[in-house]
Amino acid sequence: MITNKIQSAVSEALKxxxxxxxxxxxxxxxxxxxxxxxxxxxxxxxxxxQARKSPENVANEIGADVCGKLSDLSxxxxxxxxxxxxxxxxxxxxxxxGIAGNSRYGLKEVNPSDAPVVIEYSSPNTNKxxxxxxxxxxxxxxxxxxxxxxxxxNVKKVNLVNDRGIHICKSMLAWLRYGNGETPESTGMKGxxxxxxxxxxxxxxxxxxxxxxxxxGVEEEQAKKEAPLMVEAQQMLKRWEEGxxxxxxxxxxxxxxxxxxxxxxxxxxxxxxDKIYYESNTYLLGKExxxxxxxxxxxxxxxxxxxxxxxxxxxxxxxxxxRKDGTSVYMTQDLGTALLRHNDFDAxxxxxxxxxxxxxxxxxxxxxxxxxxxxxxxxxxxxxYGMVELPNGKMKSREGTVVDxxxxxxxxxxxxxEMCRDRGKNDDMSPEELQELYxxxxxxxxxxxxxxxxxxxxxxxxxxxxxxxNGNTGPFIQYTYARIRSIVRKAVSExxxxxxxxxxxxxxxxxxxxxxxxxxxxxxxxxxxxxAYSPAMVANFTFELAKAFNSFYQDTPILRxxxxxxxxxxxxxxxxxxxxxxxxxxxxxxxxxxxM
RNA sequence: GGCCCCGUAGUUCAGCUGAAUAGAACGUCGGAUUCCGGUUCCGAAAGUCGUGGGUUUGAAUCCCGCCGGGGUCACCA
Numbered sequence: 001m002i003t004n005k006i007q008s009a010v011s012e013a014l015k016x017x018x019x020x021x022x023x024x025x026x027x028x029x030x031x032x033x034x035x036x037x038x039x040x041x042x043x044x045x046x047x048x049x050q051a052r053k054s055p056e057n058v059a060n061e062i063g064a065d066v067c068g069k070l071s072d073l074s075x076x077x078x079x080x081x082x083x084x085x086x087x088x089x090x091x092x093x094x095x096x097x098g099i100a101g102n103s104r105y106g107l108k109e110v111n112p113s114d115a116p117v118v119i120e121y122s123s124p125n126t127n128k129x130x131x132x133x134x135x136x137x138x139x140x141x142x143x144x145x146x147x148x149x150x151x152x153x154n155v156k157k158v159n160l161v162n163d164r165g166i167h168i169c170k171s172m173l174a175w176l177r178y179g180n181g182e183t184p185e186s187t188g189m190k191g192x193x194x195x196x197x198x199x200x201x202x203x204x205x206x207x208x209x210x211x212x213x214x215x216x217g218v219e220e221e222q223a224k225k226e227a228p229l230m231v232e233a234q235q236m237l238k239r240w241e242e243g244x245x246x247x248x249x250x251x252x253x254x255x256x257x258x259x260x261x262x263x264x265x266x267x268x269x270x271x272x273x274d275k276i277y278y279e280s281n282t283y284l285l286g287k288e289x290x291x292x293x294x295x296x297x298x299x300x301x302x303x304x305x306x307x308x309x310x311x312x313x314x315x316x317x318x319x320x321x322x323r324k325d326g327t328s329v330y331m332t333q334d335l336g337t338a339l340l341r342h343n344d345f346d347a348x349x350x351x352x353x354x355x356x357x358x359x360x361x362x363x364x365x366x367x368x369x370x371x372x373x374x375x376x377x378x379x380x381x382x383x384x385y386g387m388v389e390l391p392n393g394k395m396k397s398r399e400g401t402v403v404d405x406x407x408x409x410x411x412x413x414x415x416x417x418e419m420c421r422d423r424g425k426n427d428d429m430s431p432e433e434l435q436e437l438y439x440x441x442x443x444x445x446x447x448x449x450x451x452x453x454x455x456x457x458x459x460x461x462x463x464x465x466x467x468x469x470n471g472n473t474g475p476f477i478q479y480t481y482a483r484i485r486s487i488v489r490k491a492v493s494e495x496x497x498x499x500x501x502x503x504x505x506x507x508x509x510x511x512x513x514x515x516x517x518x519x520x521x522x523x524x525x526x527x528x529x530x531x532a533y534s535p536a537m538v539a540n541f542t543f544e545l546a547k548a549f550n551s552f553y554q555d556t557p558i559l560r561x562x563x564x565x566x567x568x569x570x571x572x573x574x575x576x577x578x579x580x581x582x583x584x585x586x587x588x589x590x591x592x593x594x595x596m
Numbered sequence: 597g598g599c600c601c602c603g604u605a606g607u608u609c610a611g612c613u614g615a616a617u618a619g620a621a622c623g624u625c626g627g628a629u630u631c632c633g634g635u636u637c638c639g640a641a642a643g644u645c646g647u648g649g650g651u652u653u654g655a656a657u658c659c660c661g662c663c664g665g666g667g668u669c670a671c672c673a
Contacts (some may be wrong), residue, residue, distance in 0.1 A: 323671040
């Protein structure tokens with residue numbers, strides 16, 4: 001890499017000229033700003049004190065020394081304390097030639113025998129359908145998996161289905177009470193939606209009971225506990241934990257409905273898992289750990305029988321691990337599943353894609369794992385992402401302002417269809433091909449819209465803008481890709497061009513150089529994005545690349561280029577850019593169409 | 597109240613391992629077509645980077661105070 005060479009040469013120059021010792025990798029090399037001449041910039045201010053010369057002198061001396069040694073540099077210029085190096089066109093051209101035809105450009109190979117990084121995402125509750133918040137989770141989980149794999153990590157994707165607990169009992173109870181035996185078949189509803197309907201139903205009746213009790217003079221806190229529905233739901237959970245057959249059968253039936261619904265949604269979103277854990281199979285593990293913790297003296301039991309971890313010495317609170325009736329809570333289960341997962345995979349890292357409202361939970365989880373004596377506790381990494389808000393505020397399931405995942409995808413597909421109809425360029429495509437295309441565009445828009453934002457930040461989801469096809473959007477990039485493929489196809493079929501031909505020296509114009517420089521940059525963008533767990537960095541880079549290409553394309557008539565040798569070069573460049581776009585979009589979980 | 601996160605053009609977002617006049621996109625206004633796919637390209641207007649201090653040759657970026665917004669501290673998950 002030219003960047004490493006420059007760093008080394010600058011490091012040497014500093015040593016030779018001024019006796020300053022700085023490791024090559026510590027030399028900060030930045031891309032030269034557009035408005036100045038050059039490709040890479042070194043800021044020399046940090047060295048002037050030790051060099052005891054003016055910034056201009058230092059920059060000029062280093063520049064001359066480095067350029068004398070590196071034939072890939074064609075020159076340098078100095079503006080104040082900024083030393084700008086210009087890379088020779090021959091370097092760029094040979095670089096482009098070197099990556100031409102490489103369909104995996106920008107992606108590293110994975111060694112399957114490496115200790116895996118296990119990434120958990122999705123982790124739905126089985127009491128209601130997926131909504132917009134889950135979409136961000138799923139898209140992030142999938143994309144970060146792709147991103148880490150693109151950076152050479154051996155990734156295993158896992159899902160932990162929260163298939164048991166009081167929330168499930170609420171849906172079950174409500175279905176028994178008010179369901180009249182409804183099934184997905186009898187209603188034509190997707191199973192997860194049907195079960196979700198009864199979760200809402202429970203809440204409605206539960207609220208009414210609380211209100212009635214309060215009118216009789218019961219305090220609110222007390223009313224919430226005493227309401228008959230809540231008492232019954234709790235009894236149901238107890239019976240479930242005791243293995244009561246009637247309850248278990250009902251539970252299995254309703255969960256089946258939900259899984260079938262989820263599978264459909266996952267498929268549409270294009271996400272999948274290497275392994276699925278069910279909390280019903282793992283929650284007991286946590287109880288064993290609690291016993292271990294009691295034996296170790298890390299946990300303690302209160303008079304009422306509940307078990308706690310005292311974290312006040314770590315500046316936190318006391319944390320409940322077992323209720324007084326002996327049933328386990330979220331934290332108990334998470335301890336158990338963490339251990340199970342560690343044993344299953346002997347992982348290098350355990351990543352949890354979970355919203356930032358659970359920052360505290362994971363902080364506590366790591367501490368307790370550590371206190372239980374697990375030295376791998378620090379391999380747990382909480383990939384904490386921000387909430388999704390709507391233009392009119394937060395999503396609240398009780399207020400009916402949630403955006404349902406299935407509805408959203410369907411609407412996006414409809415919009416994609418309208419957009420394409422308006423342009424009318426796909427008349428010869430079959431209905432199936434068109435349907436597939438609409439799906440690709442709809443998901444491209446949705447995924448890009450969500451993934452282009454830094455995962456850690458709260459984001460605003462504007463439905464109207466999310467389906468936009470212009471500007472910094474998925475479809476804009478998809479369109480750029482389709483257009484490039486069209487050129488390459490024509491070059492081969494109509495001009496008989498050989499994509500693998502060697503092209504001799506050509507002259508580069510600014511736009512071409514800009515594109516090549518971006519391609520040159522791509523591997524390090526993937527690396528940085530992987531380190532930051534940020535698909536957003538990949539997304540924004542890809543948009544910049546598409547823009548740079550479009551700008552180049554706009555004033556370069558490729559297929560009318562008279563010089564055959566130069567045409568080969570231009571078409572190869574197009575081809576590389578299309579590969580780059582495809583690979584980057586693949587990291588985002590977005591497909592790119594050959595035509596649209 | 598304790599702890600954590602966030603305040604950048606009208607709007608949505610980059611930039612936040614400190615560096616040159618703070619960048620995009622949408623929207624607004626004005627241009628480009630002998631077109632290989634105009635779902636394109638070029639340009640303009642638009643910002644006291646919440647606020648007040650501090651560190652530094654240099655701060656949107658690091659530190660402290662304040663203001664504003666959010667999260668969390670459940671025998672919910």
